[in-house]
Amino acid sequence: MxxxxxxxxxxxxxxxxxxxxxxxxxxxxxxxxxxxxxxxxxxxxxxxxxxxxxxxxxxxxxxxxxxxxxxxxxxxxxxxxxxxxxxxxxxxxxxxxxxxxxxxxxxxxxxxxxxxxxxxxxxxxxxxxxxxxxxxxxxxxxxxxxxMTPALIDHMRRVQLRAEYRSTAGVDTLLWVTSLVDPASQSIKVVTWEDQLDTEGTLCQRRYRRLSLSWxxxxxxxxxxxxxxxxxxxxxxxxxxxxxxxxxxxxxxxxxxxxx
Ligand SMILES: C[S@@+](CC[C@H](N)C(=O)[O-])C[C@H]1O[C@@H](n2cnc3c(N)ncnc32)[C@H](O)[C@@H]1O
The missing domain is CATH 3.40.50.150 (Vaccinia Virus protein VP39)
Structure with missing residues (x-):
């Protein structure tokens, strides 16, 4: 497939x-x-x-x-x-x-x-x-x-720092998330991005991923x-x-x- x-x-x-x-x-x-x-x-x-x-x-x-x-x-x-x-x-x-x-x-x-x-x-x-x-x-x-409640919709729409970790290659990484929530169509687009930082804390790479959801x-x-x-x-x-x-x-x- x-x-x-x-x-x-x-x-x-x-x-x-x-x-x-x-x-x-x-x-x-x-x-x-x-x-x-x-x-x-x-x-x-x-x-x-x-x-x-x-x-x-x-x-x-x-x-x-x-x-x-x-x-x-x-x-x-x-x-x-x-x-x-x-x-x-x-x-x-x-x-x-x-x-x-x-x-x-x-x-x-x-x-x-x-x-x-x-x-x-x-x-x-x-x-x-x-x-x-x-x-x-x-x-x-x-x-x-x-x-889905108004409080959950507000929470999902916020930009949140989800996690801080070292990638498998040992790089300092921050994982962020927010969501586009559309109550009319009961749909959610989850948007995450991983920021990879060098030893100075400077952003060297950002990777986005998205998930389509609904309720x-x-x-x-x-x-x-x-x-x-x-x-x-x-x-x-x-x-x-x-x-x-x-x-x-x-x-x-x-x-x-x-x-x-
Ligand atoms: C939120 S994850 C849940 C994984 C696991 N059940 C858990 O609770 O951690 C959703 C999973 O559903 C799979 N998935 C999404 N749409 C699908 C579909 N139409 N048919 C089969 N699998 C699907 C995804 O690939 C993903 O692995």
């Missing part, structure tokens, strides 16, 4: 990106528990560098990881091998909307706001219908989405799930399993089931 993914250029900063993100600790624990406790096969869509899948594999769970980015899949493969669990991961280079499983899944997960990488509602609808088709009756689909309002997510044939078992407002409420939620975490 010759599709170029935005993540092919994002892959080399993905680990620092997730290490410095607000929700990755909580979403990691939530999804690893879900994978370990599910009846298999377990599939992670948008497996990325295996941050979640490899942790689940280290607890004995076999995971099928699907991703469109060859660079992310390569990182995932290396992470699994260095953790000694390469044999528990099956990696598929495919789109959320087209992956084909050898056997129907017991759990399909789409963590870390990744449905938002499909930026049109139609694409999301196709993805949910496809996920439904790849689950066995009684199988579950679990995903999370941004809960669903909770009512849209519920409608898309039920239109695809799912029964919604739960919607949480965080990764601790707190029932969703407008007053307290800061994520949307959906648990849906293909009926028997």
């Amino acid at each position: 010759s599709v170029i993914s935005e993540y092919d250029s994002f892959a080399d900063i993905y680990e620092v990106w997730t290490d410095t993100a607000a929700s990755t600790g909580a979403n990691l624990a939530f999804y690893v528990d879900a994978y370990v406790n599910a009846a298999g096969p377990v599939v992670e869509l948008g497996v990325g560098d295996g941050r979640i899948a490899v942790a689940a594999a280290a607890r004995g769970r076999s995971v099928i990881g699907v991703d469109l980015s060859t660079a992310m899949l390569e990182r995932c493969r290396r992470r699994a091998e260095s953790a000694g669990v390469g044999g528990r991961l099956t990696l598929l280079h495919a789109d959320f909307r087209h992956f084909e499983l050898a056997a129907p899944a017991g759990l399909i997960a789409l963590p870390y706001h990744s449905l938002g990488h499909l930026t049109s509602v139609d694409d999301k609808r196709h993805a949910l219908a496809h996920v439904f088709s790849q689950l066995r009756p009684g199988g579950r689909f679990v995903f999370d989405d941004f809960l 669903l309002e909770p009512s849209q997510a519920r409608t898309l799930l039920t239109d695809a044939g799912f029964v919604v078992e739960a919607c949480f407002g965080d990764f601790a399993g707190t029932p969703f409420s407008d007053a307290t939620a800061h994520e949307q975490v959906w648990i849906a089931r293909r009926p028997l």
Whole structure:
């Protein structure tokens, strides 16, 4: 497949990106528990560098990881091998909307706001219908989405220093981020740039990377799930399993089931 993914250029900063993100600790624990406790096969869509899948594999769970980015899949493969669990991961280079499983899944997960990488509602609808088709009756689909609020929009629009580190070549590096957020189209363009500094602190190189994202309002997510044939078992407002409420939620975490 010759599709170029935005993540092919994002892959080399993905680990620092997730290490410095607000929700990755909580979403990691939530999804690893879900994978370990599910009846298999377990599939992670948008497996990325295996941050979640490899942790689940280290607890004995076999995971099928699907991703469109060859660079992310390569990182995932290396992470699994260095953790000694390469044999528990099956990696598929495919789109959320087209992956084909050898056997129907017991759990399909789409963590870390990744449905938002499909930026049109139609694409999301196709993805949910496809996920439904790849689950066995009684199988579950679990995903999370941004809960977009005015405060989160303000936060995303700010220029933030995300991290300070030495690059693999030993160069002093600053990672910055801001986002263009368009509430009318529910779309987000994340813009990051890495500044590499010489020993005097002078900027010698700047590299930009961009990610296209989007979000669903909770009512849209519920409608898309039920239109695809799912029964919604739960919607949480965080990764601790707190029932969703407008007053307290800061994520949307959906648990849906293909009926028997
Ligand atoms: C935010 S990362 C999540 C990675 C991992 N699940 C985690 O939680 O760290 C999103 C991943 O989805 C993949 N992705 C984006 N759009 C995709 C698509 N249409 N089909 C398959 N994978 C896709 C990207 O390549 C990337 O690895």
